[in-house]
Every structure is written in C-alpha cells, then in structure tokens.
Amino acid sequence: MASYSIQKREKADGTVRHRCLIRVKENGKVLYTEQRTFTKHAAAEAWGKQRVADIETNGFEDDAKPEVMLGDVIARAIAEPHIDATIGRSKRYCLKLLADCDLSKVPLDELKPHHIIEHCKLRRSAGTGPSTISIDVSVIRWLLRIAKSNFGHDVSQVAVIDAYDALYTQGLIAKSGKRSRRPTAIEIDKLKEGLEARSKQRAAHIPFVDLLDFSILSCMRIGEVCRITWTDVDEAQKAVIVRDRKDPRKKSGNHMLVPLLGGAWEILQKQPRYDERVFPYNATSVTAGFQRVRNELGITDLRYHDLRREGASRLFEKGYTIDEVAQVTGHRNINTLWQVYTELFPKRLHDKDI
Structure with a gap:
C-alpha cells in the first residue's frame, strides 16, 4: 500500500523546505521509497497525493533503491579508505559499538530526536557515563554529515540537534570532567617497585x-x-621527532621536535639498539601492565595518561613558562596548560606587588 508523509525542514540559512516521502509497504516491509523537496507545503502535498494515485494505478519500478540504515553508513564509512584514514581509535571503537545497537537499524529518513534519546537512555542504564555518551551523539552527527556529503543521501543533522536540549537537561550527556589527578611521591615509588618486579x-x-x-x-x-x-x-639538540602528534584539527602529519629534559635524554640513550624503535613495545601492553600493578597496589583513580599531566606540572614547578611547557607537551591550545598552571599556583597573584 502506497502512502506519503511530509516533513518540514529548516536549512542552515533559515529557509524552510518541505520534503515529501513516498513509501510502499507490504506486510510491514518497505518495497519502494521516493522523495522530493518543495518550498511550499501545498506543493509537496499535491505531489504526494498524485504520486500515491499513480503508484496505486500503475505500480512502481522494481529497481528502486533500498532504504539506507544508519548501520549501512557506518559500514560504508569504515570501508571507504579516505574516510577510514581519518578515524581515530576512540571514534572507531564508538562506530563498532553503534553498529551493534538498535539505532543502527533505523532508516536515515526516519531518524528522529526520540531515537537518539532512547539510545542514550539505554547506554546510561548500562552504566555508561554522560561524557562517554556525548561521544556517541557526536559520532552519530558525524555519520549524518558524511552520509550527505560523501554518499549523497538526502539527510540532515536536525534529529541530533533537536535532541541536544533534552539530552543535557536529563543529564544523559555532559562535557568531560576536568581531571587534576597527580600521583603522589609514595604512589610513584610503589608503582616503580611493582613494575620492576x-x-x-x-x-x-x-x-x-x-x-x-x-x-x-x-x-x-x-x-x-x-x-x-x-x-x-x-x-645535537638532545631532542626527538614525535610523529603524528595528536591534534583535533589534523589526524596525521603533526610532527614536532621535542626537547628531552630532566633525565629523559639519559633514559633514551641507555636503551639497547636492537630495533628501529627506541621502545619497541606495544603501547597497549605497557598500559595493561601499569593498570595491573596499580590495581594490585590498591591505587585508585590513576590513569597512565595522568603521567603526562604530572610531567607538565613538574615543568611548571621548575619555573618553565607556559609556552616553554607547550613545546614539550605539544599542546596547541594553551588554555589547557593554563588550567594546569592555575591549579598548581592558585595564589600566585598574592605574591605580586599591586
């Protein structure tokens, strides 16, 4: 049976369009879809009525394109080399997770805010935190963007945009909390003893x-x-080139010459030279070993990445300026380092004569 529905859509420039979607279903299965966009609602409705009448009388073409699900876009994005090359580890993990969720089975042209909200509720009920769920929502919006720009599907990001207010209000998503955890000297000593063993x-x-x-x-x-x-x-410079350093604006080619300070150069020099890499080890194995020892010691809320903040904090405590520390850490956004600095020296203004 043929039917039509009309959706009002607002473009980024504020203009309004009316999309008329024709659909033929039989026993709950979609056999055919067709759509056209109009500037006036009346024109969309007139075309919809006419097309439904034509289909009921003359039938439809059997070679119509099948409905595209969100999961189809995920599979195609991963299979496309130029897109896949831009996908980082976190986004790839999120894509695989989304591909296994009910949301992946929703047709692109039927995606509504309530689908997004329901997905987030299910993730929250499984114990996932709001900041992690917000990554899901960002990735879903990214999928809709490339579905249109790369794959030519007539979709928009409106479903995600319209869901944001409810998601924030209901506490389903939130910005990542700022971490300030530093290992204590006692914790570092214990970690070294455990890691050595x-x-x-x-x-x-x-x-x-x-x-x-x-x-x-x-x-x-x-x-x-x-x-x-x-x-x-x-x-000559007691430095190393750090290749493809993390940068939210670029995924590759971010090479930086980084000075090795405070004993780092000596640690590098004493490594055996039997491999092309200085530290020829799997980063995941290193992190897993750290986590196992940390857990055995009962040290809580300490991540390997916190060591990076510890290093930056030590440089500040030695008197290095923010721009000098940024040369070591590679931060493009100085505000991140400024937060670390102000946490270390909250009373620094009291030491100045006014």
Missing part, C-alpha cells in the same frame, strides 16, 4: 620503570613513546 617476571622484558619515568619527563603519550625510532633522535 613485573618486568623481571615477563618472558618478553618490558622496561616498565624506564617507560614510566620517560613518560613523565617527556610529557608524551605512551603511543607516542612507543613510536619513536632511532632515526627520529636528534643527538
């Missing part, structure tokens, strides 16, 4: 203590540490 127990020796110290002193992410090659080492 773990290094000796492992068949494939991983110098966990060297990696921990180097991560703090260099302010590098563990993935960056494990990517350094000996050809990236600049002996």
Whole structure:
C-alpha cells in the first residue's frame, strides 16, 4: 500500500523546505521509497497525493533503491579508505559499538530526536557515563554529515540537534570532567617497585620503570613513546621527532621536535639498539601492565595518561613558562596548560606587588 508523509525542514540559512516521502509497504516491509523537496507545503502535498494515485494505478519500478540504515553508513564509512584514514581509535571503537545497537537499524529518513534519546537512555542504564555518551551523539552527527556529503543521501543533522536540549537537561550527556589527578611521591615509588618486579617476571622484558619515568619527563603519550625510532633522535639538540602528534584539527602529519629534559635524554640513550624503535613495545601492553600493578597496589583513580599531566606540572614547578611547557607537551591550545598552571599556583597573584 502506497502512502506519503511530509516533513518540514529548516536549512542552515533559515529557509524552510518541505520534503515529501513516498513509501510502499507490504506486510510491514518497505518495497519502494521516493522523495522530493518543495518550498511550499501545498506543493509537496499535491505531489504526494498524485504520486500515491499513480503508484496505486500503475505500480512502481522494481529497481528502486533500498532504504539506507544508519548501520549501512557506518559500514560504508569504515570501508571507504579516505574516510577510514581519518578515524581515530576512540571514534572507531564508538562506530563498532553503534553498529551493534538498535539505532543502527533505523532508516536515515526516519531518524528522529526520540531515537537518539532512547539510545542514550539505554547506554546510561548500562552504566555508561554522560561524557562517554556525548561521544556517541557526536559520532552519530558525524555519520549524518558524511552520509550527505560523501554518499549523497538526502539527510540532515536536525534529529541530533533537536535532541541536544533534552539530552543535557536529563543529564544523559555532559562535557568531560576536568581531571587534576597527580600521583603522589609514595604512589610513584610503589608503582616503580611493582613494575620492576613485573618486568623481571615477563618472558618478553618490558622496561616498565624506564617507560614510566620517560613518560613523565617527556610529557608524551605512551603511543607516542612507543613510536619513536632511532632515526627520529636528534643527538645535537638532545631532542626527538614525535610523529603524528595528536591534534583535533589534523589526524596525521603533526610532527614536532621535542626537547628531552630532566633525565629523559639519559633514559633514551641507555636503551639497547636492537630495533628501529627506541621502545619497541606495544603501547597497549605497557598500559595493561601499569593498570595491573596499580590495581594490585590498591591505587585508585590513576590513569597512565595522568603521567603526562604530572610531567607538565613538574615543568611548571621548575619555573618553565607556559609556552616553554607547550613545546614539550605539544599542546596547541594553551588554555589547557593554563588550567594546569592555575591549579598548581592558585595564589600566585598574592605574591605580586599591586
């Protein structure tokens, strides 16, 4: 049976369009869809009535394009090399999760705010935090954007945009909380002792203590540490090239020459040169070893990434300026470092003469 529905859609420039969707269903299965957009509601309604009458009388073409689900867009995005190359680890994980959710089975042209809200409610009931769920919503909006720009589907981001107010009001999504966790000197001593013992127990020796110290002193992410090659080492400047450093605006090509301070250079120099990489280890294995020792010691709320903040904090405490610390950490946004600095020295203005 053929039917039509009309959706009012507002474009970014404020102009209004009316999309008329023709659909033929049989036993709950969609056999045919067709759509056209008009500037006037009356024109959309007139065309819809006429097309339904034509289909009822003359039938429809059997080679009509099938409905496209959100899951189809996920699969196609991952399969497209130019898109896949821009997908980071977090987004890829989120895409795989979305592909297994009920939301992936919703046709693009039927996606409504309540679908987004229901997905977020299910994620929340499973124990997922609001800041993590907000990543889901951002990725869904990204999928709708590329579905239109890359794959030519007539969709918009309105369903996500219209859901935002309810999602924030109901506490289903939220911005990530600012972390300020630093390991204490006692915690670091305990970690080193535990990591040293773990290094000796492992068949494939991983110098966990060297990696921990180097991560703090260099302010590098563990993935960056494990990517350094000996050809990236600049002996003259006591620095290394950190390749593809994380940048929200670019996914690759962000190479930086980073000085190794406070003993980091000495740690690098003592590593054996049997591999092209200075630290030829899997970053995930290093993190997993750290987490296991941390948990065994009963140290709570400490992540490996917190070592990066610890390193930046130490540089500030030694008197380095924000722009100097940024050369080590690679921060493009100085505001992030400014927050660390103000946490360390909240009373700094009292030391100045006014």
